[in-house]
Amino acid sequence: MTEMPVLHARNVSMKFGEALVLDNVDVEFYAGRVYGVVGENGAGKSTLMRILSGFLQPISGQIHFEGKQTVLNPQRAKHLGIVLVPQELNLVEPLRVYENIFLGDEPVKHILIDRKAMIDRSSEIIKSLDVQIDPAEPVEKLSTGKKQMVEIMKALSRNVKILIMDEPTASLSEDETNKLFETVRKLRDSGIAVIFVSHRLKEIIQIADELVVLRDGKKVYQGDLSNFSEAQIAEMMVGRKMSEIYPEKPTIEEKTVFEVQNLSSTDGKIKDVSFALKNGEILGFYGLVGAGRTELMQTIIGIRKLSSGEIFVDGKPTVIKSVKEAMKNGIVYLPEERKLAGLVLNFEVFKNTTLMALDKISKIFTKPKVEVERFEYYRKSFDIRVRSPYQITRTLSGGNQQKLVLSKLVETGAKIFMLDEPTRGVDINSRYQIYKIISELASKKLASFIVISSDLPEIIGLCNRVIVMRDGEVVGEATGDGINEANLIYLALGFSVSQDDETRE
């Protein structure tokens, strides 16, 4: 066997306007290996992936495929078997699962699109991933995690030699992630090169044979990772030692600022849920995927209809029928899917920060100068990496878009924040900045938080109290030392551990 990389990016550089986003990056990928690619938000990971799959042309450097120099474009890449699963979902929502999988590549029989072949082939792929998805279901009906799976199936339906996945697991459950990893290993063993971008360093350690680290557009490491800890990888990413500590948990006031009593939704997803949020509290919601946490928040803010139950804001019974009405009552919601978070992608970034808060800034005129100042405040405190306040939002890296969404919500001056997976796609350094912001707002009693997260360390490190849900119901609650991994998982699965069991030697 000749030891030649299937794909080799030689001294590739990329500029957007004046900004050098990739600086002389030289990386090679061999068949039958899994490459983990890491770097802070804005380090250039997605840009490199888009160059490797022909969607962007570098300003200098070359791409070699199986030893021969080539110029990639999307058609050529597809022809060579280079397939990209992009960071942002790219599905046609009203179309069915199988239609999405084969979009643009529909099999044809007697000049007609061969639906049966599409459905059969889709069912095979679904089966190989061992997930529960009906190929005939319209994509819009699926959960975010399942949509992500469909994106992956789209890639698997092609003839692949190099599979590039840009944060594929960001919205997958642990179970779905494990199934994906099984597939990745199978593909690798059949001789495919898999390039895997992720902020979840634990996953990188689990799946990758080799590590690639980007920092500020430069490749700072490519090689073995078997001896690295998460902390060591994080240090390579940021170029300095990290203090990975969660901020101190806020003290809570007795006053209840928000309460839900016996809430049920008409679609049966939420059953008789009650809870109360105290002033300055960070209240976590944990549960397995499908436990109903997102559905609960949607019911509270009127996206789903409630069939019974009451909501109290500051002790007053309140009816909330829409996101707007929620906002009027000082409640904002960060949805788990960034696309639904209402960033206007064609706006300059600063306009998105003030978008929901314009009333506060000016009733009559919008004052760009004030808006830019507001943006600059968040740019500093959230460390939003942009070249200027006038950069177009679409061109921000994924993690920086997420921080921009958060700035928009905080800028409204809301008192109650419901955050659904707030740090998804956010790099490790920025995560701590976001935790600090949440904790500061809570400590100063400027706001109280409901945080849905599937990331256990996050829930454990951040929250004063954790409510656990299963099948649309509240099944447990943890405070103090009870907020630990074993307890939360047991509650989520439907067992309970007594403190004795845990401490017994």
Ligand SMILES: Nc1ncnc2c1ncn2[C@@H]1O[C@H](COP(=O)(O)OP(=O)(O)OP(=O)(O)O)[C@@H](O)[C@H]1O
């Ligand atoms: N089309 C574009 N026009 C201008 N700038 C861009 C464009 N696309 C990306 N950039 C900039 O290039 C830099 C690298 O972005 P990229 O999306 O590659 O980062 P990333 O490493 O994938 O980050 P994340 O972890 O947040 O997804 C960022 O500063 C981003 O703002």
Ligand SMILES: [Mg+2]
């Ligand atoms: Mg990216």
